[in-house]
Amino acid sequence: MAINPNNSLKARHISYCGASGAGKTVAVKCLALVGDCAALFDPYGDYKLSRLKKLSGLGNGRIVHHYHTRRGFLKAFTEAWASGKKFAVAYQPQIAEDKLRAEAIWFAQVVWAAADGKRELHAVFEELGRYVESSGAERSKIGEIVTGGRKFGLIGHYVFQRPSEVPKTILGNCAEYVVGAQQAMIDVRRWVDELDCSIDEIASLDRLNTDRHKHFLHKKGGIRNYKLIEIRF
Numbered sequence: 001m002a003i004n005p006n007n008s009l010k011a012r013h014i015s016y017c018g019a020s021g022a023g024k025t026v027a028v029k030c031l032a033l034v035g036d037c038a039a040l041f042d043p044y045g046d047y048k049l050s051r052l053k054k055l056s057g058l059g060n061g062r063i064v065h066h067y068h069t070r071r072g073f074l075k076a077f078t079e080a081w082a083s084g085k086k087f088a089v090a091y092q093p094q095i096a097e098d099k100l101r102a103e104a105i106w107f108a109q110v111v112w113a114a115a116d117g118k119r120e121l122h123a124v125f126e127e128l129g130r131y132v133e134s135s136g137a138e139r140s141k142i143g144e145i146v147t148g149g150r151k152f153g154l155i156g157h158y159v160f161q162r163p164s165e166v167p168k169t170i171l172g173n174c175a176e177y178v179v180g181a182q183q184a185m186i187d188v189r190r191w192v193d194e195l196d197c198s199i200d201e202i203a204s205l206d207r208l209n210t211d212r213h214k215h216f217l218h219k220k221g222g223i224r225n226y227k228l229i230e231i232r233f
């Protein structure tokens with residue numbers, strides 16, 4: 001059970017959105033927005049060591065340890081969290097697509113149970129669109145992290161391709177948005193509304209991108225508080 005509620009903590013949840021290949025996973029790895037203690041739900045194993053040094057692990061090369069079973073992940077996560085040291089552990093269940101949501105909710109419950117208002121715990125939900133049910137309310141623990149996790153030190157990182165496939169509970173409660181190249185006008189319009197930027201600013205992201213150079217609009221709390229950022233790797 002989450003302990004030590006601290007109402008002075010601010011909501012710091014972050015959404016990362018862009019078409020496939022826009023660089024969302026690269027952004028989670030390289031922007032260093034994920035803090036020292038991190039649990040990841042990583043259905044594709046995207047955070048396993050990769051061949052590019054900069055993209056290995058999380059935040060300047062921190063190794064992400066992967067576990068394929070609930071038991072393995074739970075043990076590693078519990079020990080890492082109790083150690084008081086930096087860590088990044090990922091749960092990559094090996095199960096059928098239709099069971100993915102249940103595993104994601106279990107992961108969220110584990111994170112919630114560990115939460116402590118005296119310490120920050122970051123929870124990354126990769127490929128969110130694969131295991132949320134609608135763009136309506138998200139009433140599971142996945143949603144509760146974003147609505148109620150703030151005072152328990154939880155910071156959710158939600159990674160998805162299209163805003164239209166993500167619950168409004170999550171989209172509406174993030175304090176930061178990392179918006180990459182989009183694939184559909186309806187999605188562009190959603191982000192134009194959120195950022196109060198121009199259609200052209202979003203459309204230009206795809207034109208600027210190359211294989212190893214990705215661009216995003218990064219909005220931090222506050223109206224119109226966004227800027228163009230880039231990652232080279």
Ligand SMILES: Nc1ncnc2c1ncn2[C@@H]1O[C@H](COP(=O)(O)OP(=O)(O)OP(=O)(O)O)[C@@H](O)[C@H]1O
Binds near residue numbers: 027161211
């Ligand atoms: N380890 C890597 N080595 C070389 N290039 C990479 C590596 N990881 C990513 N890239 C390049 O960066 C691009 C963006 O990758 P990234 O995985 O961040 O996309 P994404 O937005 O997360 O897409 P998806 O929604 O499909 O997961 C890829 O298309 C690829 O060109």
Ligand SMILES: [Mg+2]
Binds near residue numbers: 025046
């Ligand atoms: Mg990805």
